[in-house]
Amino acid sequence: MSTPVIGVLALQGDVREHLVALAEADALARPVRRAEELAEVDALVIPGGESTTMSKLALLFGVMDPLRERVAAGMPVYGTCAGMIMLADKILDGRDDQETVGGIDMTVRRNAFGRQNESFESGIAFKGMDDAPVHGVFIRAPWVEAVGAGVEVLAELPAADGPDSRIVAVRQGNLLATSFHPELTGDHRVHAYFVRMVEEHLVAAAR
Numbered sequence: 001m002s003t004p005v006i007g008v009l010a011l012q013g014d015v016r017e018h019l020v021a022l023a024e025a026d027a028l029a030r031p032v033r034r035a036e037e038l039a040e041v042d043a044l045v046i047p048g049g050e051s052t053t054m055s056k057l058a059l060l061f062g063v064m065d066p067l068r069e070r071v072a073a074g075m076p077v078y079g080t081c082a083g084m085i086m087l088a089d090k091i092l093d094g095r096d097d098q099e100t101v102g103g104i105d106m107t108v109r110r111n112a113f114g115r116q117n118e119s120f121e122s123g124i125a126f127k128g129m130d131d132a133p134v135h136g137v138f139i140r141a142p143w144v145e146a147v148g149a150g151v152e153v154l155a156e157l158p159a160a161d162g163p164d165s166r167i168v169a170v171r172q173g174n175l176l177a178t179s180f181h182p183e184l185t186g187d188h189r190v191h192a193y194f195v196r197m198v199e200e201h202l203v204a205a206a207r
């Protein structure tokens with residue numbers, strides 16, 4: 001099978017780190033800014049950054065609707081942090097004019113873990129990666145407040161202030177989202193998991 005071509009939405013955010021992580025997970029990675037570039041990739045990563053700015057630029061560059069169309073058509077997408085917010089059907093604490101691509105039946109709360117100076121790192125038990133916890137870097141991170149029946153929860157963190165836990169990684173069909181940033185660590189197992197999702201999608205689509 002040919003190597004999957006995975007774009008990284010390069011309007012704003014930590015694009016370069018994702019390009020490196022995807023290459024290390026054996027994908028062909030390239031930045032995507034415009035609809036024509038989106039049309040040429042098999043799958044997409046939406047990076048961390050600032051979802052309000054990303055939303056504004058996606059509308060300005062005319063990629064918001066093409067993105068929604070590709071998601072509806074089944075293109076695999078992985079969103080980290082701001083990218084998770086972009087994949088949420090509903091957001092809390094967003095800006096009034098903030099739009100998302102949507103696609104995952106979940107409600108995500110922006111900046112839920114606190115402000116920049118409350119950023120933290122934590123080992124995370126990630127479903128299917130049983131050899132060792134995933135190293136999670138959380139920077140003004142969102143959490144998933146509610147999920148619909150079709151959403152698989154892949155990771156949760158115990159809440160700092162009570163018995164509850166916070167959902168920090170989910171998958172719905174071909175869409176994957178994490179509150180944290182595996183691209184900022186040397187541990188690229190989540191990117192490898194996404195590359196496998198893309199390969200499985202391409203095999204199924206070719207049948």
Ligand SMILES: NC(=O)CC[C@H](N)C(=O)O
Pocket residue numbers: 047048049050051052080081082083085110111139140141142
């Ligand atoms: N590291 C991040 O991507 C932060 C996300 C940012 N707080 C937002 O709302 O988009």
